[in-house]
Amino acid sequence: MSSNTHGCECQTLNHRIEEQTCVSVAECYQCGKCSAGCPLAEEMDYPPSQVLRMLQIGTPDLEDKVLRSMSIWLCLTCETCIARCPQEVDFPKVMDYLRGEALKRGIANPKARDIIAFHRAFLDSIRTTGRLYEVGLIVDYKARTRHLFQDILLAPWMFLAGKLHIFPEMIKGKKQMSRIFSGTLKKKKEEPR
Amino acid sequence: MKIGFYPGCSLTGSSREYSESVKALAEAVGFELLEVPDWNCCGATAAHNLNHELSLALPARILAAAEAAGMEEVVVPCAACYSRLFVTRHDLLENEDLKKKVSEIIGTEYKGTARIINIIEMIERIPEEKWQTAIKAPFAHKVACYYGCLLVRPHKILNFDRPEEPQTMDAIMKKIGANPIDWAFKVECCGAGFSVSRTPTVARLSGNILTDAIERGAEAIIVACPMCHSNLDMRRSAIEKFNKKKYNIPVIYITQAVGLAMGLDRKKLGLQRHKVPVNIPVETAASGTQTRAS
Numbered sequence: 171m172s173s174n175t176h177g178c179e180c181q182t183l184n185h186r187i188e189e190q191t192c193v194s195v196a197e198c199y200q201c202g203k204c205s206a207g208c209p210l211a212e213e214m215d216y217p218p219s220q221v222l223r224m225l226q227i228g229t230p231d232l233e234d235k236v237l238r239s240m241s242i243w244l245c246l247t248c249e250t251c252i253a254r255c256p257q258e259v260d261f262p263k264v265m266d267y268l269r270g271e272a273l274k275r276g277i278a279n280p281k282a283r284d285i286i287a288f289h290r291a292f293l294d295s296i297r298t299t300g301r302l303y304e305v306g307l308i309v310d311y312k313a314r315t316r317h318l319f320q321d322i323l324l325a326p327w328m329f330l331a332g333k334l335h336i337f338p339e340m341i342k343g344k345k346q347m348s349r350i351f352s353g354t355l356k357k358k359k360e361e362p363r
Numbered sequence: 364m365k366i367g368f369y370p371g372c373s374l375t376g377s378s379r380e381y382s383e384s385v386k387a388l389a390e391a392v393g394f395e396l397l398e399v400p401d402w403n404c405c406g407a408t409a410a411h412n413l414n415h416e417l418s419l420a421l422p423a424r425i426l427a428a429a430e431a432a433g434m435e436e437v438v439v440p441c442a443a444c445y446s447r448l449f450v451t452r453h454d455l456l457e458n459e460d461l462k463k464k465v466s467e468i469i470g471t472e473y474k475g476t477a478r479i480i481n482i483i484e485m486i487e488r489i490p491e492e493k494w495q496t497a498i499k500a501p502f503a504h505k506v507a508c509y510y511g512c513l514l515v516r517p518h519k520i521l522n523f524d525r526p527e528e529p530q531t532m533d534a535i536m537k538k539i540g541a542n543p544i545d546w547a548f549k550v551e552c553c554g555a556g557f558s559v560s561r562t563p564t565v566a567r568l569s570g571n572i573l574t575d576a577i578e579r580g581a582e583a584i585i586v587a588c589p590m591c592h593s594n595l596d597m598r599r600s601a602i603e604k605f606n607k608k609k610y611n612i613p614v615i616y617i618t619q620a621v622g623l624a625m626g627l628d629r630k631k632l633g634l635q636r637h638k639v640p641v642n643i644p645v646e647t648a649a650s651g652t653q654t655r656a657s
Contacts, residue, residue, distance in 0.1 A: 190415075209552040209568055244564075247408060248552035249516035253526040258519070266411050266418075273413065288560035292409035293417075300403040302372035311559060321559070324597065331636045333377045342401045346424060346470055353468040354417040 183233040183271070184225045191267050197257045198222040204251035204261055214241040218251055218261055225264075237272045243282035287314040297351045300341030305334055366485065367434030367477065368396035369425060371444035371589075372404050377597070378441075378589030380633025384618035385440050385482065387631045391622070392489045392497065399429045399437060405447040408556035419461070420468045422451035427469060429477040440482040440618070442588035443555070446513035446521070449479045453520050481514060481523065482587050483531045486621060494538055499626035500645055501540025506620070507581035508532035508543050509572065511591040512552050526550065532617060536585060539624035546579045548572045553594040562598070566605035569594045573602065573610045582643050584614045592616060596638045613641040 184195045198219070205217035216224065221241055224232040236242070245265040252260050272278045278286060291310035295303050308325070312318050328334045341347070366389075374382035389396050402425050411418035426448060429437045439445040455462040456475045466473045489497075510529045518526035527550060533543040553572060554565030573595065576584050586592050595602075596614040603609055614637070622632045623645055634641050 209554075210564070213564065246512075246552055246555055246557065247411070248512040248555070250512070250550075250552065253516050253518055260517075262517075266415060269412050270414060284560040285557070286413075288556075289409035289412050292407065293413065296372075296404040296406070296421075300401075301375070302404050302407075304372075304376045308559070320562075327638070328377060328597075331638075333379055333636065335376055339375065341403055343403065343424070347403060349470055350417065350420045350424060350468055354414055354420055 182228040183236070184228050186271075187225070187264055187267055191260070191263045193260045193263050195222050195225045195259065195264065198226065198255075198259050199257060201256060203254045203256065204259075207250045207254050209248060209250065210244045210246060214244050215239050216241050218245075221268075222259065222261065222264075234277075237268060237275065238277050238279055240279045240281050242268045242272060243279060243285050284315050284317070287311055290314070293351075295338075297347065298344075299338040300344060300347050301339050303335065303338035305336070306338060364393065364488070365395045365397055366480075367399055367429050367432070367437035369399045369402055369429070369437050369439045369444060369448065371402075371439065371441040372407075373441055373589035373593075377593055380636040381440055381589050381592065381616050381618065383631065383633040384616055384622050385438075387627050388618045388622050388625070389485075391625055391627055392493055394485070394488070396438070397432070397434065399425060399434070400432050401428060405444045407443055407447065411447075416465070416468065418447070419451050419454065419465050422448045423455065423465045423473050424469045424471070426452055426475070426477055426479075427466075427471045427473045430474055431471070434477045436478050436480055438480050438482065438485045440587070441590075442481065442511060442514040443590055445479060445481045446516075450517070450520055452479060482618065483514070483535065484523070486535055486617065487531070497625045498539060500624055502536070502620055502624040502645070503540045504542065504582045504643055505580050506536055506541045506543055507546050507576035507579070507584045508536060508549065508617075509576070509584050509586050509591060509595075510550050511586070511588050512550065512555065514587055515550060532585060532587065535617060535621065539621055541585075541620070543585075544576075544579050544581050546575050546581070548575045553591050555590050555594070558590070558594055558598060562601050563605055565594050565598055566601045569598060570602045570606045570608075570610075573612060574606075577610065577612050581612065583620075583641075584612060585617050585620055586614055587617045599639050611639070611642075613637065613639050613643060615641060 188194050202219045205211050205219040208218050211217040224236050247262045291307050295307045406418050406421035515524050515526050515529050524531045536543045554568040557564050619632045
């Protein structure tokens with residue numbers, strides 16, 4: 171799990187994927203079961219098997235297309251593809267790596283803005299309190315995305331049903347939490363800001 | 364029997380009734396749940412979407428806290444937390460270097476002594492004689508057992524139930540007198556983490572699940588995951604708007620269904636906290652008549 175090859179342009183993306191995740195995209199023989207079973211394939215710009223094919227060919231323009239694709243952000247990590255893959259290619263792991271790489275290079279698909287904003291608001295919430303503070307998460311998400319009126323009717327119902335905390339729950343190990351965040355999110359672009 | 368308990372964030376907030384029903388059921392069958400001390404969020408989808416090491420370190424802190432408290436087994440009712448904790452333990456025990464690295468990040472040596480079980484496994488531990496005496500009001504309804512993704516996948520790691528046609532929830536529902544149906548969406552994804560950031564996608568996927576369950580005659584959908592529940596229940600109006608159709612089928616946690624069959628108080632099981640009213644008749648033991656649960 172060395173990370174010293176990050177950003178090294180002398181290697182193709184599929185080499186780095188194999189080094190970082192131990193998944194070989196070359197194992198895929200394009201049967202298409204992943205694309206057939208993927209619940210989000212119809213919303214993706216390239217379905218899973220096509221992303222794998224682009225990585226296999228591995229030309230710089232195809233790698234760039236993959237990293238700039240919406241597909242990598244639409245993957246829900248439902249793990250259906252790996253459950254059905256006859257070659258057991260752990261594609262969800264590859265998707266995780268590709269998302270991280272797209273963020274590091276600053277080339278994440280602009281249409282993924284809301285999805286990324288939600289993930290970042292989520293991590294920001296647990297970074298400060300240790301546990302998810304749902305009210306804070308939604309307020310932060312709205313501020314990031316300007317979707318001010320989304321779910322405006324759901325919140326009062328949730329509150330009445332006793333499903334929302336007014337104040338966050340703070341854990342005691344806050345120092346340990348900030349140590350975990352500073353020890354992992356080193357690159358500026360990755361930070362939940 | 365004492366079991367470690369990791370509630371996770373959803374169970375303290377938007378899925379409070381899941382926590383309430385887990386605790387009520389555990390108490391009724393004589394399990395003592397011990398909460399993992401000072402637990403933190405597992406990082407959920409957000410962490411592994413943005414940073415691999417963070418996605419391991421957050422669950423590792425929880426696992427280390429459980430083992431420091433001497434817990435050998437921890438029940439994790441949320442299927443998403445269950446998956447994160449189980450997979451992290453698996454990845455760290457498989458890779459000594461990674462385990463060392465993550466131990467350094469969390470500032471505690473992680474050993475891997477505490478095992479992770481899901482809610483179905485906890486229910487399966489209820490002794491046979493207990494089942495025979497505890498069922499007071501058989502849950503005699505056609506139900507669609509919805510497993511979702513993370514209770515059964517990645518199956519090579521979790522090694523819990525079959526990835527395509529799982530049976531464990533169906534077996535429990537049969538035990539309480541229900542009639543689990545055959546249906547096509549047992550393990551299809553509900554849209555999970557896109558509930559807020561891509562609601563129409565969730566409405567489409569969850570709508571497919573509701574439609575199939577209803578068309579095959581289910582009176583209720585049984586779940587074991589707070590994300591599945593909130594997408595199928597709390598997001599019901601978004602689903603209805605997307606599909607221009609009304610759906611009345613209630614979504615019930617498996618712990619609530621078992622609790623109802625054991626005659627536990629509906630408020631204790633948190634049934635009043637659902638968006639879609641649980642209006643299915645429950646036979647009462649004393650009179651043999653049917654009353655409506657709500």
